[in-house]
Amino acid sequence: MLALILILSGCSAKTKPPVTPEDQKDPLRADEAPEEEISQEYRRLYSGELTTINYLVTVSTNEFGEAANLVDTLVDYDQYGVVKPGLATEWSVSDDKLVWTFKIREGVKWVRHDGSEYAEVVAQDFVDAMEYILDSTNESASANIAYSVIKNAEKYYNKEITDFSEVGVKAKDKYTLEYTLERPTHYFLSMVTYVCFFPVNGQFLEEVGESFGTDNENLLYNGAYIMETFEPQNKRVLVANENYWDKENVYIKKIISTYNKEASTLAPEMFARGDIDNADIPSAILDEWMNDPVKKDLIRPNRTGYYTYFYAFNFDPKFPEEFEPDNWEKAVNNVNFRKALFHAFDRRAAMLTAEPYDPDKRILNTITPKNFVDVEGVDYTQLEPLAKFTNTDSFNKDLALEFKEKAMEELKGKANFPVKVLMPYNTGVVEWANRAQVIEQQMENLLGIDFIDIMIDPKPPTGFLSEVRRAGNYALLECNWGPDYADPETYTDPFTPDGTYNWPHLAEGYKEKNNKNKYENMINEAKAELVDTKKRVNLFAEAEAFFIEEAFVIPYAVSGGTTGYVASRLNPFESQFSPFGVASERFKGQRIMEKPMNSEEFTIQLAEWENKRAEALTGQ
Known part of the structure; x- marks a missing residue:
């Protein structure tokens, strides 16, 4: 643990340390607490293990939520739900609304689990991913989303045609990706943050074959994080990708997820002790926390969602x-x-x-x-x-x-x-x-x-x-x-x-x-x-x-989270927001706070966020 603290000290922000319950009872001690660095290391417990990290086959939120932090998409969303460039720097649609063209960001790297460079991200990566997804033998659970809109995709999936070049996804050149749709689809742009539109490096996919996504070494990364450790029913560790194209907006440097089959029961007290940075607060103990003068300031409601x-x-x-x-x-x-x-x-x-x-x-x-x-x-x-x-x-x-x-x-x-x-x-x-x-x-x-x-x-x-x-x-x-x-x-x-x-x-x-x-x-x-x-x-x-x-x-x-209330050192209004796709699962843009947000602060900031979101959407 000492070694871990020393390693993390280089990626922190100056602020006061978290105030302990003892400090809160003694105002003098709280005021005199010396300034030190808050580690941008996020710790959490989980009880439901990933069954795969092959993002090309899953539709499980638990699994694509992890992948969202490892692989980027063509577009992304800001904290108010406004679409913004991701791996695509610009996009356009033809007059007949059938052909969508994306310009791929140059210089983005695929890296291995150890951070070493493997290849550049190019338009062909999206074509190779779609060919994998539409191969019915791979049993991708998201294939139906893709073939519902892309020209000839369903025919290829059903083996009515066998030449993938007839499917409406093409790399026009190294950095130009083109999708041709079966019919005008006004919501197509909102689809491309879903897992069936993730890229994959075709050469790597061929190299590892059926081992793709079976562990962290058989995966490539172009997103904000790399899965440094993958030990099922023990722990997963994500570390910030130093080769990431937008790394200045990645503030949390390490995410440690520790397995415990009793996570939902143990997490609240572990959070109160400062051992982890997030805990769902079940209703069975909610009254106890609400009536505790210290604990009540550690919890807030979850924001309702679109699940x-x-x-x-x-x-x-x-x-x-x-x-x-x-x-x-x-x-x-x-x-x-x-x-x-x-x-x-x-x-x-x-x-x-x-x-x-x-x-x-x-x-x-x-x-x-x-x-x-x-x-x-x-x-x-x-x-x-x-x-x-x-x-x-x-x-x-x-x-x-x-x-x-x-x-x-x-x-x-x-x-x-x-x-x-x-x-x-x-x-x-x-x-x-x-x-x-x-x-x-x-x-x-x-x-x-x-x-x-x-x-x-x-x-x-x-x-x-x-x-x-x-x-x-x-x-x-x-x-x-x-x-x-x-x-x-x-x-x-x-x-x-x-x-x-x-x-x-x-x-x-x-x-x-x-x-x-x-x-x-x-x-x-x-x-x-x-x-x-x-x-x-x-x-x-x-x-x-x-x-x-x-x-x-x-x-x-x-939805309102796993439980209606949470204790968390993350600000829910800093996170990316989108009702659809994977953007809301990303840690990019978030910082670990000195202290959790309480219910009163949440209510005030929710109202502010709703007003700013309305303004942002009006200005699109």
Whole structure:
């Protein structure tokens, strides 16, 4: 530790040391504390391990959030959400809106994990990355995002064509990159900060083959940080990239992430002791911290985000026989059964497990959040028929019981009651465990144990996504989705057959003449509208309203961090901001503060930030 302190002393800023709880009790000691340097070393705990660092295949926030600090994108965003140059210094679009041209920044270097130079970043790197992503044998989870817009990309992915030169991505010269789209896509620029538009060095990719992204040595870096150490279920260490093209805006010089399966429980006290620089504060101890004269000044609310949370019904159950998957499948295909659960779900009671002080700010009745897109000044969520869900709490005891009776009558002799409802949760999130118990008790008490038997099932954080949701190992599950680009399609597309949550098309009773689910047809109609933006957005609103009306999901909340409150030595208003892509995951531009921001300071600075953001967006 002494050696570490000596090493870090060269990358610090002059200021007072953090004031300890003992110092705060003694004003004289606090005032007389000598000036010393604040180490720009950021320390945190984690419990959910990365399953890959191959950013070309993942869509997990946990994984691409790490990659965002290692690899740069064509464009970036400032702290107010205004687009700015990244690896591209300028860009343009053709008059027919089909061809986008990016000028690549010259002199940017790819470096190895030890910081040694490997090659220059060039336009071909984006072409090579796209060829990898569109090779279906690589099983990239983000391929559908790319082939939804790029000319001939889907045909190449499906092997209808085999010559990649026919795909609409070209290196016109060393520093000129060109994308040709299938159709005009007004939101294309907002897409290029997502992982499927990351670059990769083709020569390195060929050299390491299937080992690419298996560890930090089988990866190249052109971003603000290099992964110096990668020891799964031990620690990861990122260090500032000394060859980075914009290194003067990288203030935090080292990021140390330490694994502990009990991270969510241990982190608060470790933060209070000064051992780490960030800790989520679970609701179970929030009152204790709020009532402590010292600790209350260490915590603040999390800023609400654009990730939305919902409870998904599984129409393709793959869970063990003890939970009766066949019986669940019969029940979930009955719309009145789903509506009984839909109206029995008290989202406010559920949210109190994460945000006991101001739950209403995070409650959401739709999939797409408010303030994401608008039509001629009208927020998307206020478009009819979606507005009736936006403005009405679906929790309704009378309706829940009414639909229960209908479901039991219609399923008599077909399904067995009570229906077992397998509801797993991630043990790495304290609030989730509490919320699962609240939901179980609340819904069973309302609907009766003669109707449902909710079976909560704790699962470890590492591999949770792949072993639970992707494996279909659930009946009802809390899920989330974040936007990839600035169009409502980004919130509806995940529920199509090619999307992440690709089960709704299996629901019985919704097939139309073309043998596709009605929801899929509604989405396709909206996607096909490329000229009239107002009509396009309204069609998406109609599709989302139908999706909610039929109780395919139960909308729940917007994001507010893992928990509603955090203790952190980072200023949330210094970080890059964007509702979509990876920019908000970057540490670039942030500094470690002398002391955490408290709730009062957060409220004041949030108002200032919102005003400055409005001004910045108006001036674009």
